Structures are given as structure tokens and as C-alpha cells.
Amino acid sequence: MWDYSETVKDHFFNPRNAGEVASANATGDVGSISCGDALRLQLKVNPETEIIEDAGFQTFGCGSAIASSSALTEMIKGKTLDEALKVTNQDIADYLQGLPPEKMHCSVMGREALQAAIADYRGEVWKDDHEEGELICKCFAVDAVMIEDTIRANGLKTVEDVTNYTKAGGGCSSCHEGIEEILGKVLAERGETFDPEARAWPEPIASETIPAPTAGKLTNLQRIKKIEAVIEAVRPTLQADRGDIELIDVQGNQVMVHLVGACAGCQMAGLTLGGVQQQMMEALGEFIHVVPVAKKPAPVSISVRG
Amino acid sequence: MDGIYLDNNATTQVDLEVVEEMLPFFTEQFGNPSSMHQFGNKVGFAIKKAREQVQSLLGAAHDSEIVFTSCGTESDSTAILSALKAYPKRKEIITTVIEHPAVLELCKHLEKEDYTIHYLKVDEKGRLDMEQYQKLLSPEVAIVSVMWANNETGSLFPVVEMAEMAHAAGVLFHTDAVQAVGKVPIDLKATKIDMLSLSGHKLHAPKGIGVLYLKRGTRFRPLLRGGHQERGRRAGTENAAAIVGLGVACELAAKHMAFEQSEVKAMRDRLQQGILDAVSHCFVTGDPSNRLPNTLNVAFEYIEGEAILMLLNKDGIAASSGSACTSGSLEPSHVMRAMGIPFTAAHGTVRFSLSRFNTPEEIEKVIQVVPGVVAKLRKLSPYWSENGPAVNCQTSFAPAYA
Ligand SMILES: Cc1ncc(COP(=O)(O)O)c(C=O)c1O
Numbered sequence: 001m002w003d004y005s006e007t008v009k010d011h012f013f014n015p016r017n018a019g020e021v022a023s024a025n026a027t028g029d030v031g032s033i034s035c036g037d038a039l040r041l042q043l044k045v046n047p048e049t050e051i052i053e054d055a056g057f058q059t060f061g062c063g064s065a066i067a068s069s070s071a072l073t074e075m076i077k078g079k080t081l082d083e084a085l086k087v088t089n090q091d092i093a094d095y096l097q098g099l100p101p102e103k104m105h106c107s108v109m110g111r112e113a114l115q116a117a118i119a120d121y122r123g124e125v126w127k128d129d130h131e132e133g134e135l136i137c138k139c140f141a142v143d144a145v146m147i148e149d150t151i152r153a154n155g156l157k158t159v160e161d162v163t164n165y166t167k168a169g170g171g172c173s174s175c176h177e178g179i180e181e182i183l184g185k186v187l188a189e190r191g192e193t194f195d196p197e198a199r200a201w202p203e204p205i206a207s208e209t210i211p212a213p214t215a216g217k218l219t220n221l222q223r224i225k226k227i228e229a230v231i232e233a234v235r236p237t238l239q240a241d242r243g244d245i246e247l248i249d250v251q252g253n254q255v256m257v258h259l260v261g262a263c264a265g266c267q268m269a270g271l272t273l274g275g276v277q278q279q280m281m282e283a284l285g286e287f288i289h290v291v292p293v294a295k296k297p298a299p300v301s302i303s304v305r306g
Numbered sequence: 307m308d309g310i311y312l313d314n315n316a317t318t319q320v321d322l323e324v325v326e327e328m329l330p331f332f333t334e335q336f337g338n339p340s341s342m343h344q345f346g347n348k349v350g351f352a353i354k355k356a357r358e359q360v361q362s363l364l365g366a367a368h369d370s371e372i373v374f375t376s377c378g379t380e381s382d383s384t385a386i387l388s389a390l391k392a393y394p395k396r397k398e399i400i401t402t403v404i405e406h407p408a409v410l411e412l413c414k415h416l417e418k419e420d421y422t423i424h425y426l427k428v429d430e431k432g433r434l435d436m437e438q439y440q441k442l443l444s445p446e447v448a449i450v451s452v453m454w455a456n457n458e459t460g461s462l463f464p465v466v467e468m469a470e471m472a473h474a475a476g477v478l479f480h481t482d483a484v485q486a487v488g489k490v491p492i493d494l495k496a497t498k499i500d501m502l503s504l505s506g507h508k509l510h511a512p513k514g515i516g517v518l519y520l521k522r523g524t525r526f527r528p529l530l531r532g533g534h535q536e537r538g539r540r541a542g543t544e545n546a547a548a549i550v551g552l553g554v555a556c557e558l559a560a561k562h563m564a565f566e567q568s569e570v571k572a573m574r575d576r577l578q579q580g581i582l583d584a585v586s587h588c589f590v591t592g593d594p595s596n597r598l599p600n601t602l603n604v605a606f607e608y609i610e611g612e613a614i615l616m617l618l619n620k621d622g623i624a625a626s627s628g629s630a631c632t633s634g635s636l637e638p639s640h641v642m643r644a645m646g647i648p649f650t651a652a653h654g655t656v657r658f659s660l661s662r663f664n665t666p667e668e669i670e671k672v673i674q675v676v677p678g679v680v681a682k683l684r685k686l687s688p689y690w691s692e693n694g695p696a697v698n699c700q701t702s703f704a705p706a707y708a
Binding site: 012013015018019029037038039040057058059060061062063065066 | 613629
């Protein structure tokens with residue numbers, strides 16, 4: 001049996017807003033039949049105010065799929081469409097006092113149905129762009145597709161790399177065999193072989209032994225531009241997790257950043273920073289040490305939009 | 307504990323008689339059967355007796371053909387890996403698509419080590435194609451492994467005939483009989499089966515005890531080497547209490563075999579009829595005319611299995627499902643998919659598996675509860691409207707699938 005919260009059970013046994021909405025003017029149908037879930041969300045939207053006056057769902061799915069649908073309808077009733085669109089799948093899971101990692105996709109489905117229904121109301125076409133694979137890391141709910149894509153996009157070579165970029169494998173570590181298998185498969189596509197004994201680059205090096213590059217390849221301005229670019233590139237991912245990152249200062253090879261929101265208190269903050277650090281080193285071709293700092297701009301700070 | 311337990315293919319309640327017999331082996335006779343002193347002197351005899359009780363239930367020719375292991379999974383792994391070690395030139399295995407993960411996952415892993423695995427397909431009722439099987443048998447094949455009965459549908463497979471065919475081709479034959487032992491009569495000495503796996507917890511013995519039957523003369527390589535236990539075929543100090551328990555459980559299974567074949571089967575048939583009469587759009591999966599007497603697997607269309615189980619559980623009824631969601635995997639049961647059951651039905655499969663401890667009153671209660679559970683979930687389903695599947699449910703509800 002799954003370890004469902006009392007709220008999940010309550011919404012499953014006593015679903016709210018089940019069934020069709022008589023005077024609905026927006027419908028979102030989404031699903032993933034292979035994982036056994038399909039959801040129809042119907043909304044009655046006030047055309048004047050764009051307030052969702054009524055919402056109803058029909059779900060083919062497991063206990064948490066039904067509970068997520070029920071919770072979603074409760075959460076969005078009375079909201080405007082724009083407010084409703086701010087509801088994330090994490091919000092749905094939080095509303096339900098959490099979902100097991102295997103079941104997070106149920107809350108994703110809820111959010112997608114909402115997007116689809118609102119697109120329907122606005123006469124737009126909504127396309128599902130997320131693909132789901134076998135769940136590999138149960139500690140952080142990371143699936144195979146996500147791991148494969150990240151390995152490909154970043155040319156990753158070790159389990160440690162994968163953990164730095166995706167968090168997968170950063171918890172109990174029982175999925176490392178699975179991650180190694182994916183690495184083997186993706187590396188084979190590039191004609192390489194997976195070397196289980198390869199170390200993630202670079203070895204930790206005492207920062208003072210690395211001279212802060214000054215003249216030579218990049219000017220200071222070029223370096224900061226590149227650092228900013230990396231920060232901008234990772235922000236959407238962090239924002240999806242309800243976090244954010246802000247550049248505070250650059251001193252030599254030290255890049256001071258401020259972690260915001262969910263990322264800050266997260267036990268995985270170190271891994272997130274590891275991933276950012278890795279990307280900066282790749283962009284700059286030099287050793288970079290990313291240091292989390294409290295938001296207290298130093299006098300010489302380069303101010304970047306927060 | 308109150309409640310109606312219809313999940314006996316997952317595991318069974320240990321029979322109280324079994325528990326009784328086991329207890330002294332935790333407290334008084336806790337010694338190592340290999341030791342020379344009084345604390346273990348009865349243990350050796352008790353294990354010998356248990357071996358004979360297992361031998362008798364299986365109809366094995368010799369008690370030395372019984373090797374105690376830690377579970378069904380260990381027996382399966384031991385059998386298959388032994389054949390590969392004993393016949394290193396043979397690089398092929400024949401098995402089926404509907405095996406338990408204990409065999410399937412091992413075979414998938416062996417594929418990565420460059421073995422060729424032939425997975426026999428099944429038809430819509432879960433039956434094998436004997437011609438395909440005959441064609442695959444060759445001197446390249448190290449072992450055939452086919453289950454005696456399927457854990458999800460209860461379907462029985464013609465393992466006795468298949469073992470004959472394997473032998474005619476000079477190939478070893480193993481069967482995973484974890485679901486069959488204790489539920490159907492078995493007489494191994496009259497067959498060509500070389501190896502057979504069983505697991506105690508499926509026949510009212512405790513969990514963590516299994517047997518590998520090894521026909522005398524079968525070439526064998528142990529999985530665990532070490533002490534001389536089990537004549538060197540499975541090292542490790544014997545789980546004496548569990549072995550004693552399994553022996554008693556085998557004797558009781560033999561005693562209750564007729565009951566299983568008549569009374570338990572009658573309850574199962576009544577359950578099936580009661581459900582099919584009261585619920586529309588559901589069907590029995592597998593081969594109803596050729597299955598274990600205790601198993602009923604029903605696919606309820608347009609609803610999902612985990613939700614069904616949660617509602618049944620609220621009424622004190624325990625069953626299990628082939629839906630993806632109950633396992634945390636993304637795919638519904640490989641057995642249902644192999645039989646070509648559509649996704650909307652495969653996700654709604656529920657397995658009711660009975661035992662001699664169930665009563666006709668319990669079955670009537672389940673027949674009363676199931677229709678309401680199905681109706682409640684269908685009311686929530688986008689594939690369902692009022693009294694039947696949504697008209698043109700294929701076109702009227704066609705969600706954007708990932
Ligand atoms: C057909 C079959 N084989 C093997 C097993 C595994 O047995 P055990 O749990 O003793 O390892 C099971 C039980 O789940 C089974 O049903």
C-alpha cells in the first residue's frame with residue numbers, strides 16, 4: 001500500500017467537484033494511458049471577469065490521480081484564469097500534504113489539464129510537451145527520459161555528473177546501477193563507452209592554487225557576461241522547482257550567488273550549486289568556485305536583476 | 307485481524323499448526339544441525355522429516371532431490387544460472403513472456419551478458435504456441451524455464467509435455483511452480499522435469515523458505531558455495547524452523563488437496579459468477595477452463611485497479627491488481643499486455659486469490675460490495691456516462707497523450 005496522506009485519502013474517498021459541469025465553457029482532456037491516467041477538467045469561466053466560477057473533473061486513474069483532480073478543482077475555484085495558471089504541480093502536491101515520488105506525475109497531470117482547459121477557453125491549441133520515462137531515482141522523483149536528455153545535452157560521463165545536474169542518485173544511491181546503464185546507452189550512441197572508474201571532473205583543488213585569470217583569454221567583462229548567461233540559463237529550471245538564483249558578486253575565481261525560495265532550504269542546494277559551478281567552468285574554461293551567500297550586496301557587487 | 311483476505315497468490319497466512327511445530331526450533335532446539343551436542347541433536351532429524359514431507363507432496367523419487375533455499379526467487383536463479391555454468395557452450399534460454407520477475411528480470415540481465423533469450427509469446431487467453439516452442443529447441447539451448455501456473459491469471463501451462471519435448475531435444479527443463487505447489491497435484495517422478503522451484507509462503511508456511519527440486523543426475527553448479535549444507539548444493543546454515551514449518555505445510559497441503567480442488571474452486575466459481583452477473587463491462591482474463599482452482603482475475607473496464615483496491619480495502623476486502631499504479635511502474639502488468647488486453651481494461655484488472663481459510667459467507671460479502679465499488683469509480687471516469695461506456699468513447703474522450 002502507498003503511504004498516502006490523510007488529505008489524499010479524504011479527497012479520494014470523498015472527491016470534490018466530481019462529474020461534468022453543466023454550463024462549462026472550457027474543457028481540458030489530458031492523460032497518459034500507459035501509466036493508466038486520464039483526466040477531463042471542465043471549467044465555467046465568467047467571460048467578464050475571467051473568474052473560474054465552477055470546476056469539475058472526471059478521472060480514470062489511481063487513488064492519487066483522483067485526489068489530485070479533486071484538489072485541483074478546489075484550488076482553482078474562485079481564481080481568475082491568470083491566477084489559476086500560477087498553480088504548479090508542486091502546489092497540488094503540497095495541498096494534498098505530499099505525494100509519493102512515484103505518484104508525482106498525477107499532480108503533473110492535474111496541472112496539464114488546467115493548462116489545456118484554459119487554452120481551450122482562449123481558443124488556443126495546447127500541446128503536451130512532457131515525456132515520461134521509467135522512474136529511476138525514487139528519492140528525488142527523476143525519470144529515465146530526464147536523465148537521458150540531460151546526459152545528451154551536457155555530455156555527461158559519470159554518475160556523479162548526473163547527480164549534479166539532475167539530483168538523481170543523490171539520495172539513497174540504490175539507483176546508481178540504473179544510472180550507469182543509461183550512461184552506457186547514451187555514451188554508446190556517441191561511440192564512447194562508459195567507464196565506471198572515471199572521476200567527475202575536476203578533482204577538488206584548493207582554490208588558492210588556482211590563479212585568478214586576469215588578462216589572457218577573457219576580459220573581466222567577458223567573464224561576467226558568461227557567468228550571467230549561465231545563471232540565466234539555469235533559472236527556469238530552478239523556478240520550476242519554485243526557487244531562483246541571483247548573482248551577487250564575482251571575485252577572482254569565486255562566484256557569489258544567492259539562492260532563493262525552495263532551493264535555499266533544500267537539502268540538495270549543494271548539488272544544485274555543483275551543477276551551476278560545472279556549467280560555469282565549462283563556459284569559462286577555468287576553475288570556478290560557486291559560493292552561496294546571503295543577500296547582502298557587497299559594495300563592489302555587479303548588480304544583476306533579481 | 308478482521309477482514310476478507312483474497313490475496314493468497316501474493317502470500318498466505320501461516321497455518322497455526324505450522325507455527326506450533328516451528329516454535330521449539332527457536333527456543334529449545336536452536337542448535338546448529340551440524341553440531342554434536344544436545345541443543346541441535348533433534349534438528350537434523352527434523353530437517354530430514356521435513357525433506358520427506360516436501361518429497362511426498364512433490365512426488366519426488368528421492369528425498370535428496372529436495373534442496374532447501376531461502377525463497378522462490380533464489381530457487382529460480384539457482385536453476386537457471388546452474389544450467390548456464392554446467393553447459394557453458396550453450397548460449398540460449400527459452401522462457402515465456404508471462405513469467406514472474408524472478409525469471410524475467412534475470413533473463414533480461416543475462417541478455418546483457420550476451421545470452422540469447424527466446425520469450426515464448428501467448429495468445430489472448432495466455433496460451434503458449436507449442437509449434438514455436440518445438441522450433442526453438444536446439445543443442446544451443448542451455449535450459450527451458452516455464453512456469454507451472456501464472457501468478458496473475460492462474461493459467462496452467464503444459465509443463466509436463468514441454469519437459470518431454472525438451473528432453474527429446476537434449477535440453478534441461480526447469481519450472482517455476484511457486485503458484486502450483488499445494489494447489490494442484492504434482493508427481494515429479496512421472497515427469498521429465500529436471501528442476502522445480504517452490505516457495506513456502508504461498509502454501510501457508512512462512513516467508514523466506516523455498517525449495518529447488520533437482521532430479522537425481524541433473525548436472526548442477528551451486529549458486530552459494532561454502533559449508534557442506536544441502537550436500538554442498540546450497541551452503542549456509544539451515545533455516546531450521548522454517549524448514550520444519552515448510553514440511554508441515556506440505557503435509558497439510560496434501561491433506562487439503564481435495565478440498566482445494568472442490569470447495570475452494572466452488573467458492574472461486576461462485577465469486578466469478580456473482581461478479582459477472584452484477585457488473586457489466588467486465589471479463590475474466592486468462593484461460594478460465596485451465597487454471598488454478600483458487601484464482602480469479604477480472605478486468606473491470608474504464609476504471610483503474612488501485613482505486614478499486616482502495617475502496618475494497620475500506621470494506622475490509624484484500625485483493626491485488628495488475629494496474630501500473632499499484633507497482634509504481636508506468637506500465638500495467640506485462641501478463642495483461644502480453645495477452646493483448648487493452649490498456650483501459652488492463653489497468654482495471656483485479657486478482658482475487660482464495661485459500662482454504664476463506665468461507666462462502668466471505669464470498670457473498672464480496673459479491674455484494676464489488677458492484678458498488680465499480681459503479682462509484684465509473685461515475686468518476688471520463689470513459690463512462692450514465693449506464694455504459696461514453697458513446698464513441700474513443701472519439702468523445704481522446705485526451706492529449708504524452
Ligand atoms: C510465480 C512466482 N515465482 C516466484 C515468486 C517469488 O517467490 P519468493 O517471494 O519466495 O522469492 C513468486 C511470488 O511472488 C511467484 O508468484
